[in-house]
Amino acid sequence: MENTLGLEIIEVVEQAAIASARWMGKGEKNTADQVAVEAMRERMNKIYMRGRIVIGEGERDDAPMLYIGEEVGICSREDAKDFCNPDELVEIDIAVDPCEGTNLVAYGQPGSMAVLAISQKGGLFAAPDFYMKKLAAPPAAKGKVDINKSATENLKILSECLDRSIEELVVVVMKRERHNDLIKEIRDAGARVQLISDGDVGAAVSCGFAGTNIHCLMGIGAAPEGVISAAAMRAMGGHFQGQLIYDPEVVKTGLIGESKQANIERLNSMNITDIDKVYDAHELASGETVLFAACGITSGNLMQGVRFFHGGARTQSLVISNQSKTARFVDTIHMSGDSKVVQLH
Numbered sequence: 001m002e003n004t005l006g007l008e009i010i011e012v013v014e015q016a017a018i019a020s021a022r023w024m025g026k027g028e029k030n031t032a033d034q035v036a037v038e039a040m041r042e043r044m045n046k047i048y049m050r051g052r053i054v055i056g057e058g059e060r061d062d063a064p065m066l067y068i069g070e071e072v073g074i075c076s077r078e079d080a081k082d083f084c085n086p087d088e089l090v091e092i093d094i095a096v097d098p099c100e101g102t103n104l105v106a107y108g109q110p111g112s113m114a115v116l117a118i119s120q121k122g123g124l125f126a127a128p129d130f131y132m133k134k135l136a137a138p139p140a141a142k143g144k145v146d147i148n149k150s151a152t153e154n155l156k157i158l159s160e161c162l163d164r165s166i167e168e169l170v171v172v173v174m175k176r177e178r179h180n181d182l183i184k185e186i187r188d189a190g191a192r193v194q195l196i197s198d199g200d201v202g203a204a205v206s207c208g209f210a211g212t213n214i215h216c217l218m219g220i221g222a223a224p225e226g227v228i229s230a231a232a233m234r235a236m237g238g239h240f241q242g243q244l245i246y247d248p249e250v251v252k253t254g255l256i257g258e259s260k261q262a263n264i265e266r267l268n269s270m271n272i273t274d275i276d277k278v279y280d281a282h283e284l285a286s287g288e289t290v291l292f293a294a295c296g297i298t299s300g301n302l303m304q305g306v307r308f309f310h311g312g313a314r315t316q317s318l319v320i321s322n323q324s325k326t327a328r329f330v331d332t333i334h335m336s337g338d339s340k341v342v343q344l345h
């Protein structure tokens, strides 16, 4: 699966990032999102595959979505039998966030990306559009930190695993009212907090790499983003745990359904009966092959954002594969038809 898809999915995230980056700093988050969705869909539909979107986006804010259940790829077309041999066909599931950090793009802030995760059919947890409590940490702390432990305990464990003092640790937390106590606890324990307004996929994946100066992600973000983050961490051997949050009182933003009871019923109707289950990366991204691909829209810890020149653009992407055990950074110059200049820097 990886060999045939690897290069093409880079182009999928590249095209989404380029489209969205044209709206960087324009204050129009829905447009930045919509153009990314359209570019991602258009490029995915040119791939020789039968793909199904298991995680799309847009339910929360009526954004234009690659909708859940949407079939993508040449081999999903009605006339697919003319091009695709069913015996050779691999059916894949895809989780997408064409513009992760729409606010970041709209306001020209760092850390936005076009991102997706791919696995065999059934290989990605079809997370509902709920919130998720998350804990991400470097490979050295995998299975040692635990979302059921307090932040203070986890920081002690992390400090031992990474062989550095708690004061030398940086924990990313989304700046939300719901995290006020968590932030205080982390600071009281001696660690430093990096507050982000949006974009917890980038923060989670940053924990997987030494040298990003991010050692942990704690707190509550969205569940779909949790699955995409888990795919990356599964592929690179980092720690990721997620627990669905269904009580609006905990989330505080109010964007989580009408009531706790209604949310529980919704989860049950989706066959999620163990509603407090803590999922690890292998459960959220359980397929034999897991691929994660992202392309920077605005620059962040992991990737540079899109840089335009005379109609062309330069992008930086990251593809992580559990099969080849690679984290591949891809730097691409996209030349427009009549480029007079192919800009190197």
Ligand SMILES: O=C(COP(=O)(O)O)[C@@H](O)[C@H](O)[C@H](O)[C@H](O)COP(=O)(O)O
Pocket (backbone or CB within 6 Å): 057, 097, 099, 100, 101, 102, 103, 174, 176, 197, 198, 199, 200, 201, 220, 221, 222, 223, 225, 253, 255
């Ligand atoms: O920041 C985020 C926004 O994602 P997007 O809508 O694709 O631009 C995500 O990274 C967060 O995980 C999540 O969506 C957020 O925490 C949920 O929103 P909020 O209610 O503002 O906390």
Ligand SMILES: [Mn+2]
Pocket (backbone or CB within 6 Å): 097, 099, 100, 101, 225
């Ligand atoms: Mn997102």
Ligand SMILES: [Mn+2]
Pocket (backbone or CB within 6 Å): 033, 057, 097, 098, 099, 100, 101, 102
């Ligand atoms: Mn998004």
